[in-house]
Each structure stands twice: as C-alpha cells, then as structure tokens.
Amino acid sequence: MSLHDQDDPALRKAQEERLRAVWEAPKGLFFRWTDVNNNRVGNWYVVTAFGFMLFAGVLALIMRTQLAVPDNDLVSANTFNQLFTLHGSTMMFLFAVPMFEAVSIILLPQLLAARDLPFPRLSAFGYWSFLIGGVFVSGSIFFNAAPDGGWFMYPPLTTRTDLSGLGADIWMLGLSFIEVSSVAAAVELIVGVLKCRPPGMRLNLMPLYAWYILVVAVMILFAFPPLIAGDILFELERLLNWPFFDAERGGDPLLWQHLFWIFGHPEVYIVFLPSIALFAMLVPTFAQRHLLGYPWIVLAAVGTAFLSFGLWVHHMFATGLPNISLAFFSAASEAVAIPTAVQIFVLIGTLWAGRVVWSTPLLYAVGSLAIFVIGGLTGVMVAIAPFDWQAHDTYFIVAHLHYVLIGGTLLPLFGGLYYYWPLVTGKKLSDRMGRTAFWIMFAGANLTFFPMHLSGMFGMPRRVFTYPAELGIGGLNLMSTVGAYAFALGVLIVCIDLFRSPWRQKAGRNPWNAGTLEWLVTPENENWGVRSVPLIESRYPIWDQPDFVKKVDEGRFFLPDAEEGRRESIITTVLDSRPIAVIRLGTPSVLPMLTAIALGSVFILTTYHLYMAALVGAVATLGFVVAWLWTGTGEIPEKPEKPIGHGITLPLYISGSSSPGWWAMFITMMADATAFSGLVFGYFFYWTIHPEFPPSGPGLNGPGLFWPMVALGLAAAGWAATIGAREVNARGGTGAARLLLAIGIVASMAGIAAGLAGPWTSDLVPEQHVYPAIVWTLAIWTSAHSGVAAIMQSYTLARSVTGRLTPTYDAELRNISVYMHFMLLTAAVTYLTIGLFPVLA
C-alpha cells in the first residue's frame, strides 16, 4: 500500500466501512451491555460514579439537616453513624477513585491516539465489579445495615462483633472487591501509557494527563494493596476470631491504623492529581499556548507521589507514638507542600503568559484552585504535631479535608465535565447555567466549610450526631447547613444542564480549539477512536503539525484499515515510542460481566457466612477466568506480520518483556508483593510490641524449621522447572518443556501441603494469640500462591499440548515466568521468616 492510494476516496470509504463494521457495538437489550469499547464502558463508569456522588451528597444533606440546630432529633445517633460512614466511604471508594479511572478510560485512548486500551475486557470487568460492589455497599443503608464505624473503620470498635454488626463486614468485603477492580484499572492504565502511545510520542511529548495517569496508577499499585492486607486481617478477626487487633490476645489496633493510612494518605493524592491533570489539559487550551514548565509538572507529579507515602502517620499524631516518629512524618508533610505548590504556580504562570479565554471550564479550574489552596494551608497547619493535637478529631479537620477534596477533586471534575462534554456527546453545555452553578457552588462550599474551622476550634468533635445549645456553635452550624443546601442547588443546576443536553445542537469538532489529540474525535463519535494512528512530532500536534487533522482523517498515517476484520492497535516502546507490534484487541464478550458476577458473589456470600455457596462462586470465577484467557488471549495470528503503512511492517504477536501481557503480569505482581509486604510488616510489627516474640506455651510453639524449609525447596523446584521449561521451549524442545511443566505442577501442589504442614503439625492455635494467627496467615497466603502457580503451569501445559503455545509463540510461558519469580520471592520471605526468625529471636 503506498501513501498515494489514500488519495482515492473510494478506497477511503471502503476502509471506513471495514473499520466501522469491526468496531460496531453489540446490539440488543442484553447484549449491548457486553460491550467492551472504551467509549461505551467509560461512559457507564462515569454515569455510575456520578450517581454514587449524588447519593453520597444526599447523605451529607441529611447530616447537615440534623446538625442545623442544637439538640435536633431528625435522625437517631445510630442512623447518623451510618450516614457519615457511608458518605465518606462512598465519596472516596465509589466516586473519587472510580471517577478518575472512568475519565481515564474515556480519555486515555483518545489522548494516545490508540483505538482502545490494551485490555478492553479488563476495563469492562472493572466496571461490573465496581457496579456490583458499589450497589452492595451503598444499598445496605436501606436495610439499616450500613457500616457505622467511620470511613477508616478503626478497631476494636469495628472488629468486635458485639459492638458493630454486619455493616463492618459489608464495608470490608464490598470495598475489597472494589479495590480489586481499582488495581485492575491501574494495570490497564499503566500498560496503556507505557506501551500504547502513537509512534513518535516520546516520553517528552506525552500529554501531561498521561503523565499524571501513569503516576497515579503506580500510586494505586502501592497504596491499595496494604489496605487489602489490612482487610484480610480484619475479616480473619471478624469471621474466624483471629486476634490481630485484639490487645488482650497480643494483637494491636494500631496495626490497622498503619495499614489503613499507608493506603489512606496516598489516596488523597490519588484523587487530587487527576484533577490537576485535567487542568494541565484545559489551561493551555484557554491560555492558547503551550504549558510552561513541562518538566516541572513531571517533577511535581513524581515528587508528590513519592512523598505522599511518607505522610501516613500524620493521621496518627494523637495515638501516643514517640515524638521523634511524629517529627519524621511532620517533616515529610511539610515537604510535600513544595511539589504541590509547583504545579499550581506552573498553571498560574501559563495563564499569565497566555492570551486567556475566560471560558466556563477555566472558571471552575481557577475557582477550585482557590478553594484547594485554603485547604492546603490548613493542611500545613495540621501537619505540625502540636497544632494537630488541638485540632484532631474536631470540625477543623472536617473543614480542612473538605476544602482539599472539593477544591482538589469535586469542582475540578465539574470543570472537566464542562470541558469534555463535547468530546463525549458532540454538544456543549450551557455557559450561563454552568457559570451560575459555579458561583452558587463556590459560595456554598465556602459558607459550608469555612465556619467549620471555627466550630472545630470552639470544641465541636467530628461525627457527633448533635450538640448542646450551651456550646454556642448553633449559629455556625446553621450557616454550614445553609451553605450545604446552596452547594446542592449548584449541583442540581449542573444536573438540569446535563438533562437538557439531548435537545441541543451539535457543537462542531474541537469546539475549544485545543491542540491535543483527544480533540481529533468527531461529533459523530465513531467507535474506532482515530481514523489512522498519527506520527507525533509535537506536544500539541493539532496546533503545530501542518494539515494534521486532515491527514489523520484521510487515513494518511498508520493502520488506516482493518483488512482482516480484527480490532487492532499499535504497541510501541516505552521511552521513544517506536512501533514494535500490532496487537489484536478483545471484542465484546459476556465473560467479563460473568466473571465480575461470580467474583462478586464470593465476597457477598462470605459477608453472610454462606461459605459453601461462596466456594461455588470461587470455582465459577476460576472457570470464567480460564475460559476468558483460553478463548481471548495468546491467539496465534493467521500470518506472522502485517504492513501498517509508510513501508513499515510489524509482527502480529509479541511475547516477553516488550509485550503488554508481560507488563500486566509484572504490574499485577508488584501489587501482589505490596499486599504481601503488608502482612510481613504485621509479623515484625508484633515482634516490636512484644518483649518476647515469638511467645512460648501450648498452642504457640511452631511452626518449626523442617516444613518451612521443605516448602521453600519445593517453591524453588517449581520455579526452576518453569524457567527451565521456558528456556528449552524457546530452543524447540517442546516435549522436554512439557515434562518440566508437569514436574513444576507437582512441585507447586506439594508446596501447598508443605506450606500448611508447618503450622498444622505444630498445633498452632490461631484463635489463642496473634503469633500463631500471623504465622497461619503468612503460610496460607503463600500456599494459595503455590496453588495459583499450579493452575498457571497447568494452563500453560494445556496450551502447549493443544498447539496454542509453540517455541515461537510462547507468551504464556514468559508471562508465568514473571509470576514464578514473585512466587519464589514470596516463598523465600515467608518461610525464612516463619521458620528461621523464631530460631534467631
């Protein structure tokens, strides 16, 4: 195919028809929901997260109504506890984080001129998991069964089943399920940014939104797993009475606080950075110039990401930790103000240097920065431990965190909504309604939250369901309530604006005159994403590259056709974005939805102690996952390579460290290893708080040295067999590779038994004391990983036997090798810890 072929309108029309047919969305009352394309799944995701935001907002209004006057009795104390717990949990887990993922699923492929992200079915799975888990958690309030321990669920209030009911289990298991979907989204987004950029889009030309998404997704990878580890310990205590947080039996509630806030503080930046990312896209558009200080933004994003992991103890200043520990975290909390301020100055500088168009989205951006800065300044105050001791658990903190989150997450998202609505629907929203709503919300937010600083200073503790008139804070609270209703009115105006959209005219392409790739989208919004994948030479190609849009539209760049009737996208290198392969993407399928339903049933049934039914759900999940992988991944292409235009021919199959699948496995295992390190942290944490650890006595002596060492040896054998299989397979030794895989399966299966044999044969009683409980937990975790290793080895063996894995096409074997590296690391840490540490101590 030569370039001049694209001069022929008939050819272009034929190409467009082929692309349209390949990317056509499934139809039908049910089957439309099996779609996996990012434009559809992303929209569902956004609408659902928006719905949860409105729901949590209504909960807040009920609370503000209750607190409007002293000694009010609109709701009971018990209901109030459920209201604030669900408000915080929903806003964080069901709105802020999923909204970031949802917006990214819509925007990222457009920004990267990719037809879709590398794992469209994984996005769909993430969405269905989110929907099921979200409805389960938030619906509980209608049955008076919502969690009521506050959004950070501190034990022992929440672990003692006589003090808190089913709500705690609903929180733990429902939200764990959503954390799984968040990690899935993180994998998708990281691989998307690193491997699916258009040719020529080197790291220094990447849209800043992509930089932020990369950073935030990596943060999710390290922040969410400690919470998952905490959830595991928490549920083991609630369901099986293993005393991780029970001080009477050697546990410590502070461990939960550590694990929760190692998640919880980065979480704040996980929901804040994507908003700055939206600004980094819309500010250059309305300043009509390139963003100033591109590397400074990268500094800010990466620097904030790192520092945010050194802040967690500032939520625990009042717990009695040594002052010197507080000082370390106080120092880091002050340092994080530097990169945060840098990004704000970059945005201000860009506006200053540009010719500003005062549009509605920019109004939201600037207004929310003003609110955010106030929250940031009170943040610098509470980062100082002595001040925090005064303000801890008062309304001052409520004011601080709401200024940060409304200025740093909510209002920017409304700005993004006004900016990107034309991208999704082809229509603009009303400027008049948008501006009216903005000013009402801006005034409402300040009227609600500014007085809370004062009511907190006057001694109003957070989470009280009422207060006496004598405290003299009735007037301040009434102001807050009036402000809350004003804010709600602003949100209502935005909603009305959205509902009127279907009756409006289409706005034309690129209505804001922006320079970045996402505005290649046409008002008709074709499912294929971009007509042809462009060669990128600038950060703002629509502004800087001559005839750029025309060339894209006429298919003059790469991959303008779908000759084989397959959904395809280009894979490029990480640093310089050189094209290395074309991959075939997943097509609409019911499997992601079924997998989500099956996995959701495991979590939901466990909540109600229906363990046998949950086990059935787990087996079904495994079945669906294997079916999904077997039919939808690792397909051997009908020809080794294909031309993508301009004389470039790319392979249709890649394996190893340049393939998306390998990266996905690597990233998933990083998250897995982080969760595991949370459990190991638990073991050594208990060691620090006990003078004698491990303790001795009946039921406490174990697990001995023998079985842990056997288990470690078996893990090493399983690893060696798999790596050996990979190597001999690559050299053509198919039979030997199969034999080695079979040996690996046996080693992994035996590893399960040997791993559990240590605590089992030494009669460690996990209910008795925290030591046997944590040993059992580590052994079970590692044995479960041996089980997963056996499944992966069996799967790969089956692929080989059925001819789906050959010496040339060996992606599965290379991917499970990554798993086996991490498996060996996990086994080494676990078995050396539980086996050797008691000997050394």
Place this chain on the structure above:
Amino acid sequence: MKLTWGQRVREARVTLWTLIVPPTVWAVHFLTCYLWVAISCAKAGAFPRYPWAFVAGTVAALAIIVASGVIAWIQSRRPGDPPPHDKGTDNDRLRFLAVSTMLLAALSFVGVVFTAVPAVMLTDCR
C-alpha cells in the same frame, strides 16, 4: 577513541528508572530513619546507640542525590537541537528526562534534610 569523563556522563543511558533514583533515595533514607528509631525505641527502650550513624547515612544519601543531580545537569545541557527543546528528537528527550531528574534531585535533597533534622536534633524516645 577514549571518551572523557564529561562525554561519558553525557552519553550515559537515561530511563524512567534513573528518573526516580533521587526520590527513591529519599524513600530509603526516610524509612531507615523511621524504622530504626521506632524499633530501637520499642525493643531497646532507648534511642539508637550510634546517633552519628544518622549523620553518616544522611551524608551518603545526599551524596547520591547530588551525584545524580550533577549528572542530570550535565546531560540537560547536551548541545544540539534548538531551544525550547520540546521536539521529538533523541537530544530533546534526553534533556527532558535530565531536567526532570535534576528537579527531583533538588526536591529529594530538601526532603532528606527535612527528615534528618529530627533524627539529629531529637535524640530520645519521648
């Protein structure tokens, strides 16, 4: 032809991994300080016996950060291609990563100093 030291630095391979060297050093320094003090206070009931080790560790951390900052500074001035250095060339990509690394080194330097202040000034477990 033998490369001079400056040339060798300028040609050194730069990746996303080298970008995060300075903040990683901050993280390691931070965790070491925190864990060492916390464990010593909890298990021994006293501040670590060798306070000068904090000074030594801090100097070592700062040395690595400064070194990566200096290398990045040299690389960020590699000649070739016109300003403002925002094109899709090998040189501009290198300069971008180098400038970002240098900025991160500056931030990490401040971060390490911040962490070191309590470790060096507060020498007890209260």
